[in-house]
Every structure is written in C-alpha cells, then in structure tokens.
Amino acid sequence: MPELPEVETTRRGIRKHVEKQTITKVIIRQSQLRWPIPTGLSKILSKQVIKSVSRRAKYLILSCDAGHVILHLGMSGSLRVLNANTPPEKHDHIDFIFTNGQCLRLRDPRRFGAVLFTKEEPTQHKLLKSLGPEPLSKYFSDHYLFEKSRKRQLTIKSFIMDSKIVVGVGNIYASEALFRAGIHPKRAAGKVTKEKYNLLTTAIKEVLKEAIQAGGTSLRDFTKSDGKPGYFRQSLNVYGKKGEPCPNCNKPITQSVIAQRSTYYCTQCQK
DNA sequence: TTAATCACCTGAGGGC
DNA sequence: TGCCCTCAGGTGATTA
Numbered sequence: 531m532p533e534l535p536e537v538e539t540t541r542r543g544i545r546k547h548v549e550k551q552t553i554t555k556v557i558i559r560q561s562q563l564r565w566p567i568p569t570g571l572s573k574i575l576s577k578q579v580i581k582s583v584s585r586r587a588k589y590l591i592l593s594c595d596a597g598h599v600i601l602h603l604g605m606s607g608s609l610r611v612l613n614a615n616t617p618p619e620k621h622d623h624i625d626f627i628f629t630n631g632q633c634l635r636l637r638d639p640r641r642f643g644a645v646l647f648t649k650e651e652p653t654q655h656k657l658l659k660s661l662g663p664e665p666l667s668k669y670f671s672d673h674y675l676f677e678k679s680r681k682r683q684l685t686i687k688s689f690i691m692d693s694k695i696v697v698g699v700g701n702i703y704a705s706e707a708l709f710r711a712g713i714h715p716k717r718a719a720g721k722v723t724k725e726k727y728n729l730l731t732t733a734i735k736e737v738l739k740e741a742i743q744a745g746g747t748s749l750r751d752f753t754k755s756d757g758k759p760g761y762f763r764q765s766l767n768v769y770g771k772k773g774e775p776c777p778n779c780n781k782p783i784t785q786s787v788i789a790q791r792s793t794y795y796c797t798q799c800q801k
Numbered sequence: 802t803t804a805a806t807c808a809c810c811t812g813a814g815g816g817c
Numbered sequence: 818t819g820c821c822c823t824c825a826g827g828t829g830a831t832t833a
Contacts, residue, residue, distance in 0.1 A: 533827090564809075564828085588827080605826050606811080621811090640810045642827065657829085684804060693828075701826065790806075791826070 534698030604642030
C-alpha cells in the first residue's frame with residue numbers, strides 16, 4: 531500500500547525512463563478510478579514531452595508544456611515502465627505510450643488511485659493547495675507540530691495522519707513513529723509535550739528516510755516500479771505484530787482501532 | 802471549526 | 818475445492 535516512501539521510490543524508479551520522453555498516445559482501459567480519468571487526455575498529451583517527474587505528498591506530477599498529469603496510487607496502485615507491446619493484464623488501467631516504444635503503465639486493482647490533468651500550477655490544484663509541509667523538509671519541525679496541536683482534542687495518531695498538518699504519514703509509519711517516540715497513539719494531540727513532539731518529529735523523519743532507503747514497505751499490494759518488493763517491512767517494530775513481544779520490553783504488542791484504522795503499539799513503552 | 806464517520810473497491814485469508 | 822464473510826486502507830465528502 532503506497533505511502534510516501536513508496537511513492538518516492540516509484541518516482542525515482544520511473545524518472546530516468548520517463549523524463550524527456552515524447553508521448554504518442556494514452557490508452558485508457560478503465561477510466562473509473564477514484565475520479566474519472568479526463569476524456570481527451572490522449573489528444574492533450576499527444577506529442578508532449580515529459581519535462582519532469584516530481585512529487586507533492588503522495589501525488590506524482592508529470593509536467594509537460596500542455597500542463598501537468600497528477601497521479602495518485604491510492605491503496606493498491608503501481609507504475610511500471612515496460613515495452614509498449616507487453617500485453618496488459620487485469621487491472622492495468624492506463625498506458626502512456628512513448629515514441630521510444632516504451633510505456634508507463636498504471637495498475638490499480640482497488641481503483642482508489644487517480645489520474646488527473648491540470649493546466650494550472652499543480653500546487654494550486656484543489657487537491658494539493660491545502661496540504662501541510664513535506665515531513666522531510668525544514669518546514670516540518672517540533673515547534674510547528676507543537677503550535678498546530680494546541681487545543682486539539684483528536685488523537686495524536688489522527689493528528690499526524692492529517693494531510694493538512696503534515697503530508698505522507700500513513701497508517702504504517704504513524705504507528706512506527708509513535709512507537710519510536712514513546713507516545714501512546716490515543717493521547718490527545720493537544721496534551722503532547724514539546725519534548726515529545728521533538729522526539730516524534732525526529733522519529734517521523736527517521737522512519738520515512740529509512741523506508742525510502744529500503745525501497746518502501748511491501749505488505750500485500752506494493753511493488754516498486756521494477757516490480758520488485760520494498761524491504762522496509764523487515765524493519766517494522768510494531769505494525770502488524772499484534773501479540774508479538776515488544777522489541778524494547780517484551781510485553782505483547784497491542785492492536786486497536788483508531789479512526790477506523792488498525793493501530794499497533796506497546797502499552798508499556800508508549801505513554 | 803473540529804472531530805468522527807462514510808464511501809469507494811477488490812484481493813487475501815480464514816472458517817466452514 | 819468452493820463459497821461466504823471479514824479485513825485492509827488513503828482520502829475527499831458528509832454529518833454531527
């Protein structure tokens with residue numbers, strides 16, 4: 531399931547194959563994703579050169595002179611670069627065909643992903659303009675989180691998963707970062723101390739950096755752009771480890787549901 | 802304004 | 818082996 535490290539891994543994987551390539555056409559097999567793929571996309575992108583592949587939060591942005599393609603991988607999406615003659619398989623919804631005979635292919639079994647197009651600056655698109663800072667940027671700090679959290683009653687886990695606060699912290703990495711920082715996931719965000727936010731900020735940055743270096747976390751659905759799995763799963767301390775001993779104190783890991791999401795934590799180490 | 806819940810979708814896995 | 822049910826999860830929309 532793609533979170534920020536998986537999206538960044540994908541961006542790095544496809545970038546060298548896609549940048550400076552000229553699109554000949556776009557083949558849409560299934561337009562009903564999270565939102566319908568814009569009609570006329572093939573005509574708009576025909577003969578366009580992809581100038582850059584960038585990322586904002588979990589959105590990938592393919593930029594060309596005509597505008598910007600905004601891609602979201604949703605829950606189960608993956609992008610691969612392969613020969614355009616490779617027969618599509620089930621759930622291969624869209625191909626961007628290039629003049630060099632290659633194509634960029636989106637597969638998304640659960641169809642929670644999205645393919646959108648905008649002529650405006652992508653950061654001003656309605657989906658992107660209200661997003662919080664990138665967690666690995668200098669704008670994401672303990673001071674920022676502390677100030678944003680004052681008087682907030684929601685749980686700290688929901689708080690750090692709110693993309694208006696900070697982008698890219700999904701369910702897996704929220705559990706892992708809170709464990710590293712020693713913060714109970716059900717604690718009210720407004721009750722967390724400045725010192726704990728310092729630990730949490732560091733933990734979020736660390737866990738995301740490590741996951742990017744490992745090529746993401748492969749659970750059920752995620753493979754990298756080369757089709758290989760990511761390896762950060764081997765570094766998870768609590769996620770998916772209900773009943774297993776805590777790596778710090780050996781007390782069994784607890785699972786409960788917070789904001790409709792499975793949450794894993796140690797009641798001994800996280801207060 | 803804030804917080805909680807719903808809806809979308811399909812594959813995996815468990816129970817029978 | 819096959820069927821049925823539950824669970825998983827990102828995020829915008831809706832509701833309270």
